[in-house]
Amino acid sequence: MAKLSLRNISKRFGDTQVIHDFSADVDNGEFLVLLGASGSGKSTLLRIIAGLTDPTKGDIIFDNLRVNRQSPRERDIAFVFQSYALYPHLTVRENITFPLALDKFKAWHHIPGISAIARRIFGSSKEVAERVDSVSSMLELDEYSKRKPGGLSGGQRQRVALARALIRNPSMFLLDEPLSNLDAKLRAELRGEIVRLHKLTGKTFVYVTHDQVEAMTMATQIVILHNGIVQQHATPQEIYARPANTYVARFIGSPPMNLMSATVADGQPALGRLRLPAPEGLRLGTGPVTLGLRPEHLTVSADVDGPGLPGTVRRIEDLGADTLIGIQPDRTLDLKLWELNQDDLIWIRQTGQTRLMTGDPCTVALNAGMASYFDSDTGANLASAAEVSDAGMLSSHG
Amino acid sequence: MATQEAHPVTEHAPHKRRLKAPGKRNFSKPVRVLMLAALVLFSGFPLYWMLNTALSQDSELYGQAQGWWPHWERLADLGDVIGTVPIFKWLTNSMVIAGGTTLLSLIFAVLAGYALSRFKFYGKGAAGFLLFATQMLPEALLVVPIYALFASLGLLNGMGGLILANVAFTMPVSVWIIKGAIDAIPYEIEEAAAVDGCPRVTILSLVLTPLILPSIAAAAVINFFDGWNEFLLAKTFIAERDLWPASVGLASFIGQYLTSLNSVMAAALLFTLPALIFFLLVQRRIVSGLTAGSVKG
Numbered sequence: 001m002a003k004l005s006l007r008n009i010s011k012r013f014g015d016t017q018v019i020h021d022f023s024a025d026v027d028n029g030e031f032l033v034l035l036g037a038s039g040s041g042k043s044t045l046l047r048i049i050a051g052l053t054d055p056t057k058g059d060i061i062f063d064n065l066r067v068n069r070q071s072p073r074e075r076d077i078a079f080v081f082q083s084y085a086l087y088p089h090l091t092v093r094e095n096i097t098f099p100l101a102l103d104k105f106k107a108w109h110h111i112p113g114i115s116a117i118a119r120r121i122f123g124s125s126k127e128v129a130e131r132v133d134s135v136s137s138m139l140e141l142d143e144y145s146k147r148k149p150g151g152l153s154g155g156q157r158q159r160v161a162l163a164r165a166l167i168r169n170p171s172m173f174l175l176d177e178p179l180s181n182l183d184a185k186l187r188a189e190l191r192g193e194i195v196r197l198h199k200l201t202g203k204t205f206v207y208v209t210h211d212q213v214e215a216m217t218m219a220t221q222i223v224i225l226h227n228g229i230v231q232q233h234a235t236p237q238e239i240y241a242r243p244a245n246t247y248v249a250r251f252i253g254s255p256p257m258n259l260m261s262a263t264v265a266d267g268q269p270a271l272g273r274l275r276l277p278a279p280e281g282l283r284l285g286t287g288p289v290t291l292g293l294r295p296e297h298l299t300v301s302a303d304v305d306g307p308g309l310p311g312t313v314r315r316i317e318d319l320g321a322d323t324l325i326g327i328q329p330d331r332t333l334d335l336k337l338w339e340l341n342q343d344d345l346i347w348i349r350q351t352g353q354t355r356l357m358t359g360d361p362c363t364v365a366l367n368a369g370m371a372s373y374f375d376s377d378t379g380a381n382l383a384s385a386a387e388v389s390d391a392g393m394l395s396s397h398g
Numbered sequence: 399m400a401t402q403e404a405h406p407v408t409e410h411a412p413h414k415r416r417l418k419a420p421g422k423r424n425f426s427k428p429v430r431v432l433m434l435a436a437l438v439l440f441s442g443f444p445l446y447w448m449l450n451t452a453l454s455q456d457s458e459l460y461g462q463a464q465g466w467w468p469h470w471e472r473l474a475d476l477g478d479v480i481g482t483v484p485i486f487k488w489l490t491n492s493m494v495i496a497g498g499t500t501l502l503s504l505i506f507a508v509l510a511g512y513a514l515s516r517f518k519f520y521g522k523g524a525a526g527f528l529l530f531a532t533q534m535l536p537e538a539l540l541v542v543p544i545y546a547l548f549a550s551l552g553l554l555n556g557m558g559g560l561i562l563a564n565v566a567f568t569m570p571v572s573v574w575i576i577k578g579a580i581d582a583i584p585y586e587i588e589e590a591a592a593v594d595g596c597p598r599v600t601i602l603s604l605v606l607t608p609l610i611l612p613s614i615a616a617a618a619v620i621n622f623f624d625g626w627n628e629f630l631l632a633k634t635f636i637a638e639r640d641l642w643p644a645s646v647g648l649a650s651f652i653g654q655y656l657t658s659l660n661s662v663m664a665a666a667l668l669f670t671l672p673a674l675i676f677f678l679l680v681q682r683r684i685v686s687g688l689t690a691g692s693v694k695g
Binding site: 050052071072073077078079081083085086087088089098099102103105109110112115164168 | 584586587589590591592593594595596599600603607608609
């Protein structure tokens with residue numbers, strides 16, 4: 001029902017530029033996640049879409065209609081707040097009914113007490129009661145319907161907030177870090193719930209989070225923001241496999257992508273003395289590049305003389321199904337790790353347990369076919385940069 | 399038993415013990431009851447003495463010492479004394495004035511308190527400060543200019559004018575009470591209401607007002623008693639005996655040569671009752687913690 005287009009959105013608070021020239025198109029039914037660290041401008045962007053904050057510049061377009069001057073209600077959106085923002089004086093059921101009851105609001109309901117009576121009569125009508133019942137049973141809130149928000153747990157409160165958003169059947173759902181006040185187990189549970197609601201309603205969802213797990217598991221599209229600037233707008237798979245720049249490479253993935261300084265001579269990259277095969281479909285010139293490899297694209301063996309990077313095991317983190325192994329590369333390699341690599345180690349993810357012990361010498365083998373190459377100055381992914389210049393496009397759209 | 403001695407059972411969780419401020423301790427129940435009884439006696443005795451005086455003989459009051467126990471048999475005579483003045487008319491007037499003052503003052507206070515709490519505008523600080531202009535000067539000083547103003551506006555000798563003047567004196571405090579209450583309400587609730595489709599006025603009446611009800615009740619008590627007890631303005635502005643509020647009516651008992659103390663006290667008792675009932679009705683609303691559970695702190 002609603003296609004969302006943002007055109008050159010900028011926002012300043014005094015001297016601080018919070019969002020720089022943001023443009024994006026979101027098709028109907030997409031689940032867009034705005035992902036970024038705190039202060040990246042993601043919440044401000046969501047509030048601008050909702051109409052709770054005005055942009056300094058730019059247009060917000062819903063289905064070819066510019067809605068900049070419309071109130072949140074006129075935009076037909078629902079907003080779920082991080083802090084739930086329930087009406088504390090109303091019961092769960094009254095909270096859910098509230099948006100519907102407002103449709104029938106008359107001026108004389110302003111007289112104290114009248115509106116409460118009017119709402120009660122309205123809420124007991126068959127049609128409304130059925131609608132509220134179906135939404136509250138969908139979110140398993142039936143047994144709490146008479147309680148007030150004060151008597152609910154955090155997870156239950158956020159369910160009520162979701163129910164309040166659902167009841168009006170809006171054309172778009174905006175969610176501002178709805179799960180970050182919940183504990184890990186509840187978070188996983190509600191994550192599934194929200195994905196289910198997205199499938200069920202088929203509406204556009206815009207979801208703000210700083211949690212990459214939420215982004216990767218829920219999104220159909222992710223926008224990564226950093227200091228108000230879009231880093232990448234693509235599908236989760238694309239972002240994971242081909243990060244647009246070193247920031248994205250480090251932001252997504254746990255542990256993040258290993259970044260190493262490599263040199264290229266005649267199109268052939270080398271890590272220290274270790275020569276790597278030239279990447280397919282990408283012509284590297286000559287000079288320094290940054291090479292990125294995900295932890296799962298590296299393997300480690302105790303065979304010291306095998307092909308690969310010699311090093312020493314420094315850390316072993318057993319996660320049960322997986323093991324993370326931190327390797328310190330041999331100093332004689334003259335290998336420069338990217339300054340932000342965790343503890344100056346190369347991290348490897350291996351399924352199952354390892355026989356290696358801390359302090360063991362070892363060899364790291366690289367799956368060079370999976371490597372990403374970044375410009376050593378700008379940090380931009382050389383592959384996507386090449387693609388852009390080939391296709392003559394300006395965005396890194398997935 | 400030995401284990402109990404090793405781990406004495408306490409009413410408090412251990413951390414509460416540790417958190418308790420030094421020097422702060424709970425009094426035992428008999429002590430608390432005694433202290434409360436003393437307080438009740440202290441504040442209730444004047445009321446009792448009013449009743450006692452009302453039921454005493456003139457000769458007792460002016461001659462011999464007044465007895466400790468009221469003469470209940472004089473109850474019937476009192477009705478006759480009070481019947482000589484239109485006391486119920488005066489009490490009704492007081493009701494209208496106090497009620498009108500409370501209502502008008504609260505409406506203004508909620509609107510002004512909301513504006514002072516939520517809006518940014520030029521001169522906001524000054525506006526909040528100027529509200530207290532009427533409080534900064536003694537009321538007696540302001541009576542003369544207000545009298546002149548009301549005379550030219552034709553507001554003298556009527557309850558409407560008196561309500562207006564009272565509101566000017568009682569509203570500022572209410573505005574600040576309400577402003578403080580609205581400050582404490584998380585802004586997200588208003589935003590949620592805006593998304594649900596409330597215009598601002600509706601947010602105020604449907605969402606905020608129920609949440610600040612305790613503060614509104616507190617402000618109502620202050621306003622009502624101000625209006626109920628107000629004497630100076632009423633005495634100055636209202637000449638007609640039938641329009642007097644009870645406060646002025648009561649004072650009229652005090653004659654130049656003769657003051658019938660027992661009838662003054664009888665009327666005063668009647669004067670106290672409606673205010674007491676109002677307070678009992680409203681004070682139950684003065685509870686806190688209504689916003690619990692709305693947003694995560």
